[in-house]
Amino acid sequence: MDSLETALAVPNSSEKSNTSGLATIAAIATPLGRGGVGVIRLSGSRAYDMACALTGKSAFTPRMASFCRFYQADGTVIDEGLVLFFKGPYSFTGEDVIELQGHGGVILQNQLLARVFELGAKQASAGEFSYRAFDNDKLDLVQAEAIADAIDATSAAAASSAIRSLSGEFSQKINQLLEQLIHLRLHVEAAIDFPDEEDVDFLSDGVIQSKLEQTQDKIQQVLATAKQGQLLRDGIHVVLAGRPNAGKSSLLNRLAGQERAIVTDVAGTTRDTLQETVVLNGLTLHLTDTAGLRETEDTVERIGIERARTAITQADMLLMVYDVTRDVEEESTPLQLAEQLFGELPEAKRLLIIANKSDLLSDNDKEKKCCYDPS
Numbered sequence: 001m002d003s004l005e006t007a008l009a010v011p012n013s014s015e016k017s018n019t020s021g022l023a024t025i026a027a028i029a030t031p032l033g034r035g036g037v038g039v040i041r042l043s044g045s046r047a048y049d050m051a052c053a054l055t056g057k058s059a060f061t062p063r064m065a066s067f068c069r070f071y072q073a074d075g076t077v078i079d080e081g082l083v084l085f086f087k088g089p090y091s092f093t094g095e096d097v098i099e100l101q102g103h104g105g106v107i108l109q110n111q112l113l114a115r116v117f118e119l120g121a122k123q124a125s126a127g128e129f130s131y132r133a134f135d136n137d138k139l140d141l142v143q144a145e146a147i148a149d150a151i152d153a154t155s156a157a158a159a160s161s162a163i164r165s166l167s168g169e170f171s172q173k174i175n176q177l178l179e180q181l182i183h184l185r186l187h188v189e190a191a192i193d194f195p196d197e198e199d200v201d202f203l204s205d206g207v208i209q210s211k212l213e214q215t216q217d218k219i220q221q222v223l224a225t226a227k228q229g230q231l232l233r234d235g236i237h238v239v240l241a242g243r244p245n246a247g248k249s250s251l252l253n254r255l256a257g258q259e260r261a262i263v264t265d266v267a268g269t270t271r272d273t274l275q276e277t278v279v280l281n282g283l284t285l286h287l288t289d290t291a292g293l294r295e296t297e298d299t300v301e302r303i304g305i306e307r308a309r310t311a312i313t314q315a316d317m318l319l320m321v322y323d324v325t326r327d328v329e330e331e332s333t334p335l336q337l338a339e340q341l342f343g344e345l346p347e348a349k350r351l352l353i354i355a356n357k358s359d360l361l362s363d364n365d366k367e368k369k370c371c372y373d374p375s
């Protein structure tokens, strides 16, 4: 240890002036609870001095881990661990950042944080580290959002999509679009401001028109990617719908890997909608099993069917399960059944038609009833 005196001294605020004008902030960066390691992060112009005062060390080398003890003002040891120093602007926030890696217990972490506050740090508010990173041009808004998405990701696919955004892939696309639009605007303004000059009569030759159309196409592509990203992040709402007894609940149970829904051969067994979240190939699916769609006098079943219809309109993807032995007549196709059951579906909604109970058909019938050409 360099000097215990330094550890005991609360930094003199007139000496350690806050050059950036912003308070040095601190927060526990790891989840509170039992853990091998708990990290407290500090950011701001006084972070370095606070680390010196906390540990009694007089210097830290950027990006080198230093093993230290963390002291209370009276010299008692709170904990021991590593100090990492990231000198601004080469840090997450662009300011001086200190990471204190102590042990991961609730008491120890809270004591260490309290000591850092005593040394003059302020509690960081939610998102403040990211905000400072944004303010110092270390991150743009898309990347800041990507951090929250990566942390909240409930599936591997969502996490890797967020990390791709964080690396700036999505921001780059947005910035390219912005540049194209600015470029187009300049041309249009020039054509309006100098209408008599032949050289600047860009509007009439159709070039601007086609560039504008190309940009519109790219915007559509970006919107589609964004929708996909949203589905990955929040999970896809998949609704199982069809006639009673088609096998919807059996499919839900199979996908969920447990007997979640009641399955019987009595039509109208499922009355209420029932939800189960599963992760399939890294994708989060929120599955909703619904009451079979049919005309009924039964009050409870009717309410169930209304709920099914609401779920169908809200779904990202619709799985129409049909019983191949019963639900489709000789001359009709499953798509006609879908139209009959759901009416006209909005284009964006994906419909997946599932021919169920094919095990009850002969091989010859299977070919006929389960495979059809939707065109």
Ligand SMILES: Nc1nc2c(ncn2[C@@H]2O[C@H](COP(=O)(O)OP(=O)(O)O)[C@@H](O)[C@H]2O)c(=O)[nH]1
Pocket: 243, 244, 245, 246, 247, 248, 249, 250, 251, 262, 263, 264, 265, 266, 267, 268, 269, 270, 292, 356, 357, 358, 359, 360
């Ligand atoms: N043979 C056969 N029976 C099935 C299949 N899927 C479901 N069933 C039976 O069909 C009946 C109705 O199933 P259920 O999942 O409750 O249908 P739902 O009303 O659409 O939810 C039950 O007796 C199931 O055991 C299948 O693939 N093959």
Ligand SMILES: [Mg+2]
Pocket: 248, 249, 250, 261, 262, 269, 270, 289, 290, 292
């Ligand atoms: Mg059912």
